[in-house]
Amino acid sequence: xxxxxxxxxxxxxxxxxxxxxxxxxxxxxxxxxxxxxxxxxxxxxxxxxxxxxxxxxxxxxxxxxxxxxxxxxxxxxxxxxxxxxxxxxxxxxxxxxxxxxxxxxxxxxxxxxxxxxxxxxxxxxxxxxxxxxxxxxxxxxxxxxxxxxxxxxxxxxxxxxxxxxxxxxxxxxxxxxxxxxxxxxxxxxxxxxxxxxxxxxxxxxxxxxxxxxxxxxxxxxxxxxxxxxxxxxxxxxxxxxxxxxxxxxxxxxxxxxxxxxxxxxxxxxxxxxxxxxxxxxxxxxxxxxxxxxxxxxxxxxxxxxxxx
Numbered sequence: 001x002x003x004x005x006x007x008x009x010x011x012x013x014x015x016x017x018x019x020x021x022x023x024x025x026x027x028x029x030x031x032x033x034x035x036x037x038x039x040x041x042x043x044x045x046x047x048x049x050x051x052x053x054x055x056x057x058x059x060x061x062x063x064x065x066x067x068x069x070x071x072x073x074x075x076x077x078x079x080x081x082x083x084x085x086x087x088x089x090x091x092x093x094x095x096x097x098x099x100x101x102x103x104x105x106x107x108x109x110x111x112x113x114x115x116x117x118x119x120x121x122x123x124x125x126x127x128x129x130x131x132x133x134x135x136x137x138x139x140x141x142x143x144x145x146x147x148x149x150x151x152x153x154x155x156x157x158x159x160x161x162x163x164x165x166x167x168x169x170x171x172x173x174x175x176x177x178x179x180x181x182x183x184x185x186x187x188x189x190x191x192x193x194x195x196x197x198x199x200x201x202x203x204x205x206x207x208x209x210x211x212x213x214x215x216x217x218x219x220x221x222x223x224x225x226x227x228x229x230x231x232x233x234x235x236x237x238x239x240x241x242x243x244x245x246x247x248x249x250x251x252x253x254x255x256x257x258x259x260x261x262x263x264x265x266x267x268x269x270x271x272x273x274x275x276x277x278x279x280x281x282x283x284x285x286x287x288x289x290x291x292x293x294x295x296x297x298x299x300x301x302x303x304x305x306x307x308x
Contacts, residue, residue, distance in 0.1 A: 003072070005035060005038075005039050006068040006071060006072055008021070008032060008035050009036070009064070009065070009068055010072070011025055012048075012055065013057055013061070016054055016055060017055065018033055018055070036048070043060075045060040046058055047060060047061035047064060048061055073139075073287055074287065076287075091119075092121045092122070092123055092291070093120055093121070093123070093291045093292060093295055094123045094125075094140070094141040095122070095123070095141060095142070095143045095295075096126070096127065096135050096136065096141045096143070096144045097126060097132065097144070097145040097146075098126070098127070098129055098145065098146060098147065099126055099234060099235065099257060100234055100250070100251050100257060101145045101146075101147075101251075101253050102124070102126060103253065103254070103256035104256050105160070105253070109298065109299070113294075113295060113298055116298075117291070117294065120291050123141070125140075125141055128232070129146040132145070132146050133146060133155070136155065136281060136282065136283055137155075139286070142282060142283075142288055142292040143280055143282050143295065143296070144280070144281045145280055145281075146279065147275070147276040147278045148276055150279065150281055153284070154284055155282065156281065156282050156283075156284050157279040157280065158279055158280040158296060159277065159278075159279050160278040160299075162275070162277060163251055163252045163253055163275050163278075164267050164268065164272050164273065164274055165213075165214070165249050165251060165252070165275055166249070166251070166252045166266060166267050167182055167187070167247050167248070167268060168237070168241045168250055168255075168263050168264070168265050169241055169263065169266075170242060170243075170244045170263060170264070172244045173246075174264050179266070180266060181268070181269045182268055182269065183268075183270050184217060184221050184269070184270055184271060185221055185223070185270070187218070187225065187247065188223040190226060191226055191245070192225050192226060192227050192228065192246060192248075193227075193228060193230075193231070193240055193241065193245070193246045193247065193248045193249070194211045194214055194229070194230050194248075195230070195232065195237065195249075195250065196230035196232055211230055213273055217273050220271075228246050229245070229246060234250055234257065235257065237250060238254065238257060238258050238261075238263065239258075242258070242262070249268075252265075252267070252275070253275075280296060282296070
């Protein structure tokens with residue numbers, strides 16, 4: 001058995017059809033079918049059940065797919081590790097982030113990281129937490145910055161500092177108040193716009209932190225919140241707030257999302273409302289490139305400096 005046989009098999013599993021796998025591998029379909037039969041003969045097992053329109057992987061095939069991925073990951077990781085040892089830290093840092101955290105956490109850290117490691121390039125994906133975790137799990141990116149919860153059976157994580165929920169409002173709703181903070185009771189009868197649950201079908205089924213917590217906090221303070229909008233898109237809420245439609249309640253990191261705006265941001269007091277915890281995550285058991293390991297170490301040391 002050769003490494004190429006593992007690559008062929010993995011591609012067939014991921015594409016579901018030999019024709020599509022052959023196209024992805026830039027080879028003809030008949031030779032790929034022959035290679036699959038050769039692999040099954042060598043292993044002495046049936047890896048796929050053949051049907052007219054598709055292949056169905058067997059239990060033996062699922063186990064072999066898992067092991068084949070582990071072998072290729074180990075091999076690729078070993079090659080990368082040897083190269084990094086001889087060349088120093090270089091390569092590409094592939095990282096995914098949700099919008100608000102990316103706007104707050106990444107720019108300064110990337111700038112400083114690049115000063116120390118100028119040979120490193122960056123690929124950045126942006127999306128909701130479910131999407132970022134799927135990208136990490138599918139090995140398209142190495143690191144993700146998301147809000148909790150996560151599946152601890154799949155991911156390792158580095159906790160990030162807590163952050164409060166803030167109000168974002170135009171001058172219309174500020175009522176000439178020069179105070180830097182706002183009491184929760186001052187939001188009574190005000191038109192509020194909140195982040196809602198994600199409605200996707202992902203196994204993680206995230207909540208987007210504000211709807212339930214704000215409702216609960218307001219009821220505990222003795223009033224029913226006047227909610228005029230719920231959205232899973234934080235930029236929609238900020239734009240609507242900027243157009244005097246209402247007051248958006250968002251994580252403090254969202255302050256960095258719209259740099260040129262007249263929006264007024266204030267932290268909520270009595271009681272404060274905290275956003276869902278966030279973390280840097282990576283796939284458990286996966287070899288991480290030297291670049292990713294250095295970036296995690298940089299995050300850790302940076303937070304330690306801030307806490308000293």
